[in-house]
Amino acid sequence: MSCSNMTLRPLAKAILLALASVSCISQPAWAESAESAEAADSNVTPSIERIQVTGRLMSSAAITAAERREQSQVTEILDAEMISRIGDSDVAAALKRITGLTLIDNKFIYVRGLGERYSSTLLNGAMVPSPDPTRNVVPLDMFPTAIIESLMVQKSFSVDQPASFGGGGVNIRTLSLPRERVFELSLGTGYNSLNSDDGLEYAGGDDDWRGRDDGTRGLPTDIQQALDLYGSLETIPIARQLGGINAENLARAETINRELGVALNREMDIERTSIGPDMDASLTYGDSLQLTDKLTFGAIGSFAYDRSSKNIDEQERYYSITSGSELTPLVRYDDISGTEYSTQVSSIVNFGLNYDNMHTLESSTIYLLDTSDEVKLKVGDTIETINEPNRENMDYSARYEERTLTANQFRGDHHFDFLSDLNMQWQWTDARARRYAPGEVEYRYIRSIEDDGSQTATLRRSDNAVQYIFGDMKDRTENGSIDFKLPVSLASWELELQGGYMYFQRSRNSEVDRFKLDSRGFDNVELQQRFSDIFSDANILDPSKSFAISDVTAQADDYVAAQQLDAFYLGLDSMLNDTWRFTLGARYEDFRQLALPLSPSTGEIQGDPADYPLLDEDWYPSAALTWLYHPDMQLRFGLSQSVVRPDLREVTPVLYVDPLTDFNVIGFQDLESSKLLNADVRWEWYLPSGNSLSIGAFYKDIDAPIESIEIMGSDGNLLVSFRNAEEGSIYGVETEFVRRLGGLWSTSPGWLDQFFVAGNLTLSDSDIRIERFGASNITNLERRMSGHSEYVVNAQLGFDSNNERHSATLSYNVFGERINFAGVNGKDDAFEQPFHSVDATYSYYPVEGLSLKLAAKNLLGERTEILQQGEILQGRDPGTSVSASLTYRF
DSSP states (O other), X not given: OOSOHHHHHHHHHHHHHHHOOOOOXXXXXXXXXXXXXXXXXXXXXXXXXXXXXXXXXXXHHHHHHHHHHHOSSOEEEEEHHHHHHHTXXXXXXXXXXXXXXXXXXXXXXXXXXBOGGGEEEEETTEEOOOSOTTOSSOOGGGSBGGGEEEEEEEOSOOTTSOSBOSSEEEXXXXXXXXXXOEEEEEEEEEEEGGGGSOEEEOTTSSOOTTSSOOSSSSOOHHHHHHHHHHSSSSHHHHHHHHTSSSHHHHHHHHHHHHHHHHTSOOOOOOEEEOOOOEEEEEEEEEEEEEOSSSEEEEEEEEEEEEEEXXXXXXXXXXXXXXXXXXXXXXXXXXXXXXXXEEEEEEEEEEEEEEETTTEEEEEEEEEEEEEEEEEEEEEEEOTTTTXXXXXXXXXXXXXXXEEEEXXXXXXXXXXXXXXXXXXXXXXXXXXXXXXXXXXXXXXXXXEEEOTTSOEEEEEOOSXXXXXXXXXXXXXXXXEEEEEEEEEEEETXXXXXXXXXXXXXXXXXXXXXXXXXXXXXXXXXXXHTSOHHHHTOHHHHHOGGGTOOEEEOOOTTSEEEEEEEEEEEEEEEEEEETTTEEEEEEEEEEEEEEEEEEEOTTTOOBOSOGGGSOEEEEEEEEEEEEEEEEETTEEEEEEEEEEEEOOOTGGGSOOEEXXXXXXXXXXXXXXXOOEEEEEEEEEEEEEOTTSOEEEEEEEEEEEESOEEEEEEOOSSSSOEEEEEEOSEEEEEEEEEEEEEESTTSSSSSOGGGGGEXXXXXXXXXXXXXXXXXXXXXXXXXXXXOOBTOOSEEEEEEEEEEOTTSSEEEEEEEEEEOOEEEEBOBTTXXXXXEOOOOEEEEEEEEOOSTTEEEEEEEEOTTOOOEEEEETTEEEEEEOOOOEEEEEEEEEO
8 A cells, every 4th residue: 555544534534524424412321310320221110129139149130130121122231240250251251141142252242143243332322433344343352341330232122222223232331430439459360271282472472561562563664655655666666766667777676675675574483482371450449529418529440451362273174066065175274273462451431420310421431452463373285285295384474453442432411300300311422443453474384294204394485475464444433412301291191202313423544555575586495494584684685586575455455434324213101000111213314334445556546436335314113012910020012123234344345354264255335234124022020039030032024134155266265255135034032031049949948049040042043035146156045144043042050158258150151053154156054063161150258348259161172163064164272261360349
C-alpha cells in the first residue's frame, strides 16, 4: 500500500458525510430503586422479599431469577456471583452456561445453535465496534469478569433494542457505582497441560509484558517513505521515478531495493524455550460520598491484568474429490506445534451523581487490550510434496496482533414526578477499536530425508520465499439513544407508554501491506543456514545474490467503510388485573452501509462506488404476552420481526485468513440482509426457595440467510466465501432448571440441602434451501444451517456448605455437531464435532473477606475437530488447564 493514513481517513469521513450525519443518545444507567441500582435495566419487584435461601450461588440464582421473571421478553441473566462461582475468567466462557448458548474458540457465542452473525453485543446498552476485522460482534473473551456486574441475554426481540437481532442479544453490564466502600484484590496463577513440553519463541517474541509492540515489528519508516515516493518497491517503478528506465537508473534502483530489504526485521529465527506458569491480578476500589441530604457522589475503578502462554497442538488437511466419493488430500499437516503468548489488560472507571433517587448521571471509561503473539511450526505436505515420501515442508510463522477497545460512555436516568412520573433514560457512547498487526512473517524450509536417515532443511528457493504482512484496522463509532416511559392508570389497566430514538455511526480504515523476499540467487548451502544468517545484511547487500524485496499488496487489501443507522420506536407495556401483561410496539430503522476497496498503489477506489452500498429501511414489529396465572408460574408468548445484516468484511472482496480456522476467506459484495420472523413460547415456574424450572419452544423463519460455503481456490488451499440462501428456518425446544437436592427424596432437607443441581437443554433442527452458484457447485442444496447444533447441554452440580466456608461446582457442557461450511463438487459439508467440556471449581472462605479458589478446565482432555466425510480437516487440542487465585475484599 503506497497511500498513507492521511489519504484513508478523509475518505472514510467523506463516506460518512455522504451517507448523512446524525447525532443523539441510549440506555439506562441507574435504576429507579435501590435494588435496580445494582442491576441496570432490571425491574426488580417486591417479589424478591419472598426469597428465603442460603448458600452463595442459590441466593444469586434466586435474585437473577427474580429479575428474569420481571422481564417482558424471554431473557437469561448471569450475575457476578454466579460467574465467579463457576470459575469463568471472561464473559465468553461464562455465557456458554446459559440455555442454548455455545462458545466458539473461546471468543464468540452461538445462540440457539445459530452462528455469531445471529447474535449481537451491547455494552451497557450501547453498540460498540469490534476489534476483530473478521467478525461483526465483539470477541467476548476481551471482557474479564472482574469488571462485569451481570450479563443479560435477550432471546426474543423487543422494539427498544436494535433490530439486528437473530438468535439473541448479549448486553454486558459493567460495574455500577457502589453504595458503600468496596475494595477487592485478587492474585492468581495457572498452568496448561500442553506446556509440559517446550514451546517456541523468536527474538522479541514474548518480552512485551505490557501487551504492546516494542517497536521491532512495525513497517520500517524507510519502506513506507519509499512506497510514498516511488509508488512501489519494484526496480522498474523506482527507476522510472529516478528519471527514466536506463542502465544507470536500473542499477541505482536495485541498490535502493536491497537497502530497503535491510530495513526489515530479520531476527526471526524460531527456537525452543521452556514455558512458565500463567499469572493474573485484579484490583477494584470504589466508594460513595453523601454531599448533601439528597445528593450522593460515587466512584469505582477496576484494573485487571492477565498474562498466559499455551502450547499449540494442531492438525490441518484439505481434500479434493476423485471419481466417486473418495477424498484425496491436497494439503496434509499432521504435526503442527507452536506457542501462543497472550496479554490482557482491562480497566474501567465510573463516576456518578444521584440526586434524591430521581436523577442520576454516570460516566464510564472502559479500556480493553488483548495481545496475541503466536509462533507456529507446521510439518507436512502441500500438493507439491504430498506424493514424495522423502520430502516435506517445514512452515514457520510468527503472527502478532493487538486488539484494543476504548469506550467513553455517559448515561442518565431521570424521573419527573411533576410530569405524571415520566421517566427518561439516555446514553451517548464514543468507542474506538483497533486491530494492529505490525508484523506477520511466514517462510518455508523443505526437509529432505536421505536413505541413511540423515536430514537437511533448505529454505525454499523462490521469488516468494518469505512473506511479511503488516496490518492496521481502525474503527470508530458514535452511538446515542434516548428512551421515554410514561405510566398511565386506566380502570383495570396499568399502562406504560414507551418511545425512543437511537443513532449509530461507524467508520473504518483498514490497511494491509504485503512484501515478499526473493531467495533464488542463493545456493543450496547458503539456504541451509538459519533464517537470520541467510538474510544477513552482507548477503542482502551483495549484488551477486540478486536479492529483491517486492510489495505484493493485493487489490482490496486496503478498504474504507462506513455505516449509519437511525431508528425510533413506539411501544406499549400494559398489565390487566395483575394477570395479563401485553407488550406491543414497532421499530423503524434506516440503515446505510458502504465498503469501498482501494487500489494498493494509488489509494483510489476500485470499481464503481454505486455497486457497493447496502441500504435497508423497514419497520420491525414485536408483540409479547405474559399470562401470570399463578403466584409462582407464568406463561410467555412472543412474536416479532428482525434483521441480520452482513458484516463489512463479508461484503468487501478482500482475501483474509479466519483466525478461528486458519481458512482463507473472501468477501462477496452482493450479499443481502436476512429478514427473520421470530416466535417464542415459554412456561416458567419460580419458587421462594430459589428453585426454578422453565420449558420453552421457538421458531424462526429466515429469508435469504447468509451461509458460509467453499469455493474453488487457485492454489490448492481451502477458500471460503459467503452467499445468500433462498430461505431457511430453525425450530426447537429448551428447558432450564435449578433444584436444591434437600427434600428431593425426603421431607427433611438434611445434609443434601447443601447440594444443588442446575442445567439446561436445547433440542432444535434447521433447514435451508440454497441454489447453485457459478463459482461453486454446492453439493447439498437442502441441509441444516451453517453453525447450527441440534442439541446443547449444560449441567452443574453445586455444593454450598452450611457454614458458607466451602463451595464447589462441577460443570458440563456439550453441543451437537454443526456445519462449519458447505461442501462443493460432490464433497460433503464440513462438520465441527461435539466437544464435551467438564470443568470444576472449589472455593474456600477461611475468614470474612478472604477466599481461595481452585479451578480446572477440560478435565476430559477433549480435542476439537472439523471433519469432512469422516476425514480430519482441522484438529486442535486445547489441553487441560488448572488455576488458583486468592482474593481479599472488604
